[in-house]
Amino acid sequence: MSSSFQINRRQTLTLAGAAALTPWAAQAVAPASTVAWADTERAARGQTVYFNAWAGSERINAYLQWAAAELQRDFGVKLQHVKITDAADVVKRVRAEKQAGRQDTQGTVDLVWINGENFAAMKRDGLLSKPFALGLPNFQWVDTLGKPTTLVDFSVPTEGLESPWGMAQLTFFADGQRLPKPPQSMAELLALARMQPGRITYPRPPNFHGTTFIKQALIEHATDAKALAQPVTPAALEAQAAPLWRFLDALHPHLWRGGKQFPQNSAAVRQMMADGELLLALTFNPNEAANEIAAKRLPVTVQSWQFAKGTIGNTHFVAIPYNAPSKAAAQVVANFLLSPAAQARKADIDVWGDPTVLDVARLPVAERARFQGAMRAGQLSQSAPVLPEPHASWVDALEKEWIRRYGV
Numbered sequence: 293m294s295s296s297f298q299i300n301r302r303q304t305l306t307l308a309g310a311a312a313l314t315p316w317a318a319q320a321v322a323p324a325s326t327v328a329w330a331d332t333e334r335a336a337r338g339q340t341v342y343f344n345a346w347a348g349s350e351r352i353n354a355y356l357q358w359a360a361a362e363l364q365r366d367f368g369v370k371l372q373h374v375k376i377t378d379a380a381d382v383v384k385r386v387r388a389e390k391q392a393g394r395q396d397t398q399g400t401v402d403l404v405w406i407n408g409e410n411f412a413a414m415k416r417d418g419l420l421s422k423p424f425a426l427g428l429p430n431f432q433w434v435d436t437l438g439k440p441t442t443l444v445d446f447s448v449p450t451e452g453l454e455s456p457w458g459m460a461q462l463t464f465f466a467d468g469q470r471l472p473k474p475p476q477s478m479a480e481l482l483a484l485a486r487m488q489p490g491r492i493t494y495p496r497p498p499n500f501h502g503t504t505f506i507k508q509a510l511i512e513h514a515t516d517a518k519a520l521a522q523p524v525t526p527a528a529l530e531a532q533a534a535p536l537w538r539f540l541d542a543l544h545p546h547l548w549r550g551g552k553q554f555p556q557n558s559a560a561v562r563q564m565m566a567d568g569e570l571l572l573a574l575t576f577n578p579n580e581a582a583n584e585i586a587a588k589r590l591p592v593t594v595q596s597w598q599f600a601k602g603t604i605g606n607t608h609f610v611a612i613p614y615n616a617p618s619k620a621a622a623q624v625v626a627n628f629l630l631s632p633a634a635q636a637r638k639a640d641i642d643v644w645g646d647p648t649v650l651d652v653a654r655l656p657v658a659e660r661a662r663f664q665g666a667m668r669a670g671q672l673s674q675s676a677p678v679l680p681e682p683h684a685s686w687v688d689a690l691e692k693e694w695i696r697r698y699g700v
Contacts, residue, residue: 341363341371351583353375359371407608421616455629464575478539520532520686529690
């Protein structure tokens with residue numbers, strides 16, 4: 293496998309498209325020259341990258357073990373997976389290191405898997421290294437036009453401070469034999485709940501999937517979508533979330549256990565759906581149902597869908613803290629994770645099933661072929677539009693208000 297693709301006219305076009313969407317993209321990071329990148333690779337040899345990444349999936353852990361072997365063989369970089377349960381804990385650790393005066397290369401984290409409010413906090417508090425993402429050779433293949441969330445993280449411009457790794461979008465799945473006509477909006481979901489009381493629910497916020505569910509409902513009911521892209525204020529929360537609370541007030545009495553209790557996570561919802569207790573489940577990985585069918589944990593009659601007018605979606609990233617000891621090697625890892633080989637393996641249903649951030653249609657023929665495969669049972673037959681996340685500051689405000697209203 294080659295160490296990197298040569299920077300060419302395609303990257304120029306990609307960056308030009310990115311600049312049209314985000315003015316900073318044109319000047320934030322100049323594309324690295326071939327010589328400069330070779331210097332980065334030389335500096336990276338022999339370094340260890342402590343990659344702080346969620347460890348709640350055996351598939352993801354196995355994927356990172358594969359990546360570690362590839363990086364050691366091809367670049368002389370040791371990738372050490374530091375297994376975490378919540379990226380917020382990493383943010384707290386790096387913040388504490390800065391407050392303790394740890395500078396430059398004195399940190400404990402080289403790379404972190406991150407997005408959303410955690411990225412916003414690290415950017416705001418100056419906890420990230422200098423911009424690097426647009427200078428990665430493989431960034432030329434990122435689909436910044438078709439997937440604009442590769443440049444904007446929960447309405448916060450990334451400005452090259454984090455490198456895209458994978459895509460996510462709210463997706464529902466159900467057994468087509470039990471639910472032949474799935475709901476195509478929150479309004480249709482409410483109608484279904486009224487017809488089938490006790491057979492629908494969602495995870496309890498602040499669980500990520502539960503919060504995503506209420507953000508989807510917020511987007512569908514808010515009167516001013518532009519307000520959601522701005523930092524939340526008490527007035528904006530009161531005005532834009534009022535229709536959300538009315539919707540949830542109408543929905544909850546028809547949910548599982550009358551909306552008085554909620555499952556702790558999406559895995560519990562998925563299991564109850566598999567057992568026939570619930571009609572549908574939800575995920576942020578469009579390939580989850582296909583993964584579960586392949587693992588024989590769901591029947592082949594399960595189908596995935598997204599709401600007709602779109603569902604909330606985002607990109608997850610990797611970022612380098614300001615005091616990472618192995619910054620050169622961290623960039624090499626980020627670049628490898630963007631390579632067609634690594635992205636195709638990650639997208640493989642049998643490996644992980646995490647959708648790619650690349651524009652596959654622009655890849656060279658041999659690299660494009662890595663992504664070609666037969667449609668699998670449970671996969672989306674058609675993707676819906678991606679609705680942008682509200683500004684990261686809305687998350688905490690929505691969760692606190694949800695708990696105040698429904699948490700007891």
